[in-house]
Amino acid sequence: MATAPSSVLPVQLRARARSEPDRPFLLEVTGGRATYGATWDGVCNWAEHLRNLGVEPGSRVATLLPPSIDAAMIWIALGCLGAVEVPVNPDLKGAFLKHVLDDAAPMLCLARPEFVDRIRTIRPDLPVRAVERGAWEHLCGAGELDTLPTPGDIACVIYTSGSTGPAKGVMLAWAQFATTIDRIPLGPDDVTYNCHPMFHVTGRSPLVTMCSTGGSVVLREKFSAKATMDGVRAFGCTTGTFHGAPLLALPPRADDADNPLQAVFAGHNSALAAEFAKRFAVKCYDLYGSTEVGFPLVLNDPTDLEHTWCGRVREGYRAQVVDENGQSVPDGVPGELWIRPDSRLMIMIGYLNQPEATARALDGGWYHTGDIVIRHPDGNFEFLHRAGDTVRRMGENISTTAVEAVIDEHPQLSGCAVLGVPDPVAGQEVLIAAEVVEHAALDEPALYEWLTNRLPRHTLPRYLTLTDELPRTPTSKVLKTGLLDAIDLTAVWSPPKRRS
Incomplete structure (x- = not known):
């Protein structure tokens, strides 16, 4: 004991x-x-x-x-x-x-x-x-x-x-x-x-x-x-x-x-x-x-x-x-x-x-x-997200943790952050910032296509940006605090016109 x-x-x-x-x-x-x-x-x-x-x-x-x-x-x-x-x-x-x-x-x-x-x-x-x-x-x-x-x-x-x-x-x-x-x-x-x-x-x-x-x-x-x-x-x-x-x-x-x-x-x-x-x-x-x-x-x-x-x-x-x-x-x-x-x-x-x-x-x-x-009734617990770690788009909650878990499976990425961007119509839109591994040949359209086969439609990003390095905490976790303020949304890639 x-x-x-x-x-x-x-x-x-x-x-x-x-x-x-x-x-x-x-x-x-x-x-x-x-x-x-x-x-x-x-x-x-x-x-x-x-x-x-x-x-x-x-x-x-x-x-x-x-x-x-x-x-x-x-x-x-x-x-x-x-x-x-x-x-x-x-x-x-x-x-x-x-x-x-x-x-x-x-x-x-x-x-x-x-x-x-x-x-x-x-x-x-x-x-x-x-x-x-x-x-x-x-x-x-x-x-x-x-x-x-x-x-x-x-x-x-x-x-x-x-x-x-x-x-x-x-x-x-x-x-x-x-x-x-x-x-x-x-x-x-x-x-x-x-x-x-x-x-x-x-x-x-x-x-x-x-x-x-x-x-x-x-x-x-x-x-x-x-x-x-x-x-x-x-x-x-x-x-x-x-x-x-x-x-x-x-x-x-x-x-x-x-x-x-x-x-x-x-x-x-x-x-x-x-x-x-x-x-x-x-x-x-x-x-x-x-x-x-x-x-x-x-x-x-x-x-x-x-x-x-x-x-x-x-x-x-x-x-x-x-x-x-x-x-x-x-x-x-x-x-x-x-x-x-x-x-x-x-x-x-x-x-x-x-x-x-x-x-x-x-x-x-x-x-x-x-x-x-x-x-669940069988006694199993299912993790959804950290409290407050969600994006609420068109009245629906999107777990950033769940989306990040999918993105982390991409072999040419070494980290990512899913953030909510204020939007006058949707309430919040999804932004994905992803860190590309060294020498990887990956661009935003290719990653977006990869995501469309793995994410529910309502969770797909309105904004997508790739970077060589994301800010991290001393224990190597991606640091989300202040990240959105450092991103110029006017220069970020967006997919072709997307239906809600």
């Missing part, structure tokens, strides 16, 4: 290190290896080193580290000291980086050498220590740790992407990470492939999941579509969470299905997941969730490939769909999804330094997701 003291990652790791010290746990594609016993020893050594740097209970420590053995050890070591890690996106620069550091107010920063100067430029008063690759192998030995964290202690603070405003620091308990353990059945012989960044929940969850089973985690510092399947085969990976679309964009190989994968999470698009499952001969799952609430819904088998299915509610959670007044709506009626776990520890503790935002998000004991969904 997620709220049991034995489910906490540091507690599980220590127990596993004592019972199976020589069992492989952390494997780096560059050659680093750490058994369960070596990982726990490394945690103890890092804890002693951090204590000597002044870290104490309650301290916040910022980190700019890729998925690696040191990153895992540092996270657990800080938790054992009663301190809190604040993983920072290494791509943050300027005001974005300053905001996170100012908001988190860490007493220390640990970073790869290439990021040290950037931190010192933004915060000259913040002590920064460089963490070389494989630093754990050079730390001096230390004794056993006296105390370990409890399920309700803060495991880390992860910042949201900031696509709709300043990034918020989400305080997560160890118990919330433990809820990832039972997502799919795994055993001690399983090996998971992890190339997701440590500033995302997805990059940390595999450590908890595999430690609970005695399995291994393969760590790659940065995602590479070309290298993924070779890495999976080399390490015998049976599971993982993958960027499905980039892998499918690679030219098919005769040995695509010849791999050890058994169960994977392959993205939030049923059609792409089905294609991934067929091409690589693997069972695909999907998850619905967020940093704040974890993964309360799991999708095993989509009803069809035309809808954006979220799946069914997992054991330990309740879900309801409500109207604008917070009243439950019947099955088949769109509304906002609210989630409530059996234990308060299974969702975020709150937003750092933002008690009012926390109170709004958790009003009445339910987490208000801000997502508009439909619950």
Whole structure:
């Protein structure tokens, strides 16, 4: 159970290190290896080193580290000291980086050498220590740790992407990470492939999941579509969470299905997941969730490939769909999804330094997701769009998220944004701004023709523009805020006369 003291990652790791010290746990594609016993020893050594740097209970420590053995050890070591890690996106620069550091107010920063100067430029008063690759192998030995964290202690603070405003620091308990353990059945012989960044929940969850089973985690510092399947085969990976679309964009190989994968999470698009499952001969799952609430819904088998299915509610959670007044709506009626776990520890503790935002998000004991969904009579939830993320044209709501999901399937595009343009007749018209991959030969008429075969007629754009680069948040999400103001509608391509 997620709220049991034995489910906490540091507690599980220590127990596993004592019972199976020589069992492989952390494997780096560059050659680093750490058994369960070596990982726990490394945690103890890092804890002693951090204590000597002044870290104490309650301290916040910022980190700019890729998925690696040191990153895992540092996270657990800080938790054992009663301190809190604040993983920072290494791509943050300027005001974005300053905001996170100012908001988190860490007493220390640990970073790869290439990021040290950037931190010192933004915060000259913040002590920064460089963490070389494989630093754990050079730390001096230390004794056993006296105390370990409890399920309700803060495991880390992860910042949201900031696509709709300043990034918020989400305080997560160890118990919330433990809820990832039972997502799919795994055993001690399983090996998971992890190339997701440590500033995302997805990059940390595999450590908890595999430690609970005695399995291994393969760590790659940065995602590479070309290298993924070779890495999976080399390490015998049976599971993982993958960027499905980039892998499918690679030219098919005769040995695509010849791999050890058994169960994977392959993205939030049923059609792409089905294609991934067929091409690589693997069972695909999907998850619905967020940093704040974890993964309360799991999708095993989509009803069809035309809808954006979220799946069914997992054991330990309740879900309801409500109207604008917070009243439950019947099955088949769109509304906002609210989630409530059996234990308060299974969702975020709150937003750092933002008690009012926390109170709004958790009003009445339910987490208000801000997502508009439909619950179907069979218990499956269908995602429609983010609340307010719609274009209302001729009295009909158009989900920008749904349209963007279709556009994202185009192999010559690397991003897009669907926006509503004020119109005196229609109320709003649809504008699509799309980012073309380098050296791609694609123009607006060709893209529009492609869209006409994939989008409902009423969702087709009145305005269409292609660009080499769309503005993005530090976590690489397309930044819609202010985008429409930067577009000259008089110079944007429009399709031939279109009937409503």
